[in-house]
Amino acid sequence: MMITSMVHLLKVSIVLVLIHSSVAAAQDNQLIYEPRPDEFVNSCSSCHGRDAKGAGFLTRVFKGVNPGDLTQLSRENNGKFPFDRVYEVIDGRADVAAHGERAMPVWGDRYMNQSMNEYGPDETNVFRVRNRILELVHYLQSIQDGP
């Protein structure tokens, strides 16, 4: 009797461990940086346009603001996608510390606030923010006109 309930307990805990590790694997998979067109459309197209070429509706509201053509970043950089610079510009926290106010929102702060609201003060938030920015950088890299 004792033995069968021990065996049962063991089976239950093995199942629980298996469920737990597959959940963990699914979470790890989310850390693969897929390009995210949906995030670009939601957060960026208002200024940059859906095609990233710079004709979002906000550029008609803020006259004189020119967000540039985000499909030309490689071309403007001798054919090499300026990965680190694009990351820094989107994150914006270092940029603002160095240059002060700017027209583009500081996404590093925004995404951090969203993560804090959603998950509370959790140290993984730093990676969640990094992940979201990396997805955008990869998306921009994937839509470059030319190399």
Ligand code: HEC
């Ligand atoms: C409120 C308008 C606005 C929104 C929303 C916006 N941007 Fe920008 N962005 C700008 C402006 C304006 C510039 C030009 C630089 C400046 O004036 O700050 C710019 C510049 C950039 C640059 C640098 C281009 C270059 O030539 O180096 C990148 C990359 C960029 N934005 C990506 C994004 C991404 C990704 C998002 C969405 C997460 C986004 N932007 C959302 C207004 C915006």
